[in-house]
Amino acid sequence: MKLAARAGRIVPSPTLSIAATAKAMVAQGIDIIDFASGEPDWDTPESVKAAAEAAIRSGFTKYTASAGIEELKRAIAEKLAVEQGLRYDTSQILVSCGAKHSLYNLAEALLEAGDEVIIPAPFWVSYRDQVLLNDATPVLLHTSEADGYAVSHTGLEACVTPRTKAMIVNSPGNPTGATYDRATLEGIADVALRHDLVIISDEIYEKILYDGARHWSIATLGPDVAARTVVVNGVSKAYAMTGWRIGYAAGPKDLITAMANIQSQSTSNPSSISQKAAVAALQGGGAFTQRMVVEFDRRRRLMVERLNKMPGVSCRMPSGAFYAFPNIAGVFTRRHQRGPITSAAELAAYLLTEARVAVVPGEPFGSSSHLRLSYATGIEVIARGLDRMEAALRQLT
Numbered sequence: 001m002k003l004a005a006r007a008g009r010i011v012p013s014p015t016l017s018i019a020a021t022a023k024a025m026v027a028q029g030i031d032i033i034d035f036a037s038g039e040p041d042w043d044t045p046e047s048v049k050a051a052a053e054a055a056i057r058s059g060f061t062k063y064t065a066s067a068g069i070e071e072l073k074r075a076i077a078e079k080l081a082v083e084q085g086l087r088y089d090t091s092q093i094l095v096s097c098g099a100k101h102s103l104y105n106l107a108e109a110l111l112e113a114g115d116e117v118i119i120p121a122p123f124w125v126s127y128r129d130q131v132l133l134n135d136a137t138p139v140l141l142h143t144s145e146a147d148g149y150a151v152s153h154t155g156l157e158a159c160v161t162p163r164t165k166a167m168i169v170n171s172p173g174n175p176t177g178a179t180y181d182r183a184t185l186e187g188i189a190d191v192a193l194r195h196d197l198v199i200i201s202d203e204i205y206e207k208i209l210y211d212g213a214r215h216w217s218i219a220t221l222g223p224d225v226a227a228r229t230v231v232v233n234g235v236s237k238a239y240a241m242t243g244w245r246i247g248y249a250a251g252p253k254d255l256i257t258a259m260a261n262i263q264s265q266s267t268s269n270p271s272s273i274s275q276k277a278a279v280a281a282l283q284g285g286g287a288f289t290q291r292m293v294v295e296f297d298r299r300r301r302l303m304v305e306r307l308n309k310m311p312g313v314s315c316r317m318p319s320g321a322f323y324a325f326p327n328i329a330g331v332f333t334r335r336h337q338r339g340p341i342t343s344a345a346e347l348a349a350y351l352l353t354e355a356r357v358a359v360v361p362g363e364p365f366g367s368s369s370h371l372r373l374s375y376a377t378g379i380e381v382i383a384r385g386l387d388r389m390e391a392a393l394r395q396l397t
């Protein structure tokens with residue numbers, strides 16, 4: 001069977017497939033420590049579950065408006081107004097099956113063959129493949145670990161061509177855990193305004209911040225910036241609701257309407273029950289998120305401190321999200337019984353077989369000299385996994 005060319009351009013989400021491999025090994029009784037999954041280990045808050053139960057019991061189990069129920073859109077508009085000072089009419093908001101789905105609808109509504117999208121690297125795996133799926137070209141803007149993965153004004157300007165349509169801003173970022181300060185965002189906004197670019201601002205980790213870091217939505221930099229920005233967010237990470245699949249986009253009305261039309265012809269509405277649950281999360285989940293972030297912070301410190309003591313490894317302290325992104329280039333001079341380690345993928349494979357620790361190699365994020373380890377797992381599990389990882393690294397000669 002001849003498949004569409006676009007299907008051959010992409011790979012299955014590497015983070016999801018590594019996490020699935022780790023989970024399958026656990027199911028077979030193999031003692032794997034999973035640092036690969038990109039989701040909070042916390043259970044969804046009780047108040048959110050209660051709202052979902054009430055939705056089921058009251059028969060709120062039918063199709064809803066395809067772009068989401070007004071009640072949830074109003075809760076999102078209220079959140080954006082109160083927390084960010086951003087004003088959106090509910091017609092400027094689309095509720096989707098996760099932030100990933102909002103981003104996909106956006107790529108479909110915006111991109112055509114020949115268009116270019118600037119993606120700061122290292123980047124979250126799906127940005128590149130969603131651009132490719134829509135016949136456009138991802139242009140990677142490489143950022144440096146030494147500069148805290150900040151996007152420089154000149155670096156960004158150098159990536160712009162007459163075909164550049166949009167750029168991605170992801171702060172706090174996956175996989176680096178870096179956050180952009182206001183000056184960085186002002187530089188990005190300046191380039192976007194001068195070259196008429198759409199800004200895709202993925203703010204899914206906005207509430208997971210440490211050491212007093214502050215989240216700035218780039219859309220707050222002025223009405224002219226907001227008019228070309230689509231803010232993407234959701235409830236997955238902040239309220240431990242990855243399985244409920246609720247995300248949203250807020251932005252210019254014509255673009256959101258096009259995205260909503262695409263959604264109406266593809267998935268229709270996200271689950272009616274999950275939408276009611278998301279209202280409860282947005283309206284009453286703040287204290288839950290704060291408690292979770294305090295715990296993530298303890299784990300972050302432990303993980304980064306331990307990684308920095310391992311031979312050949314150095315790790316920046318992330319200021320947001322729940323990932324450590326250690327540089328493992330120092331391991332590439334070493335070898336195990338079957339040969340040398342020359343890439344992050346080889347080191348990840350070695351750690352899985354030798355240490356039974358699942359980590360994500362940096363290659364799919366755009367770096368062959370890093371690993372991504374999630375610390376969204378219990379602190380004892382983290383300590384045990386890092387013991388094993390360190391022992392495996394010390395065996396290398």
Ligand SMILES: Cc1ncc(COP(=O)(O)O)c(C=O)c1O
Binds near residue numbers: 038097202
């Ligand atoms: C940067 C980033 N954006 C978006 C998503 C998608 O989140 P959702 O579960 O809302 O689809 C993820 C999930 O890992 C992510 O890391």
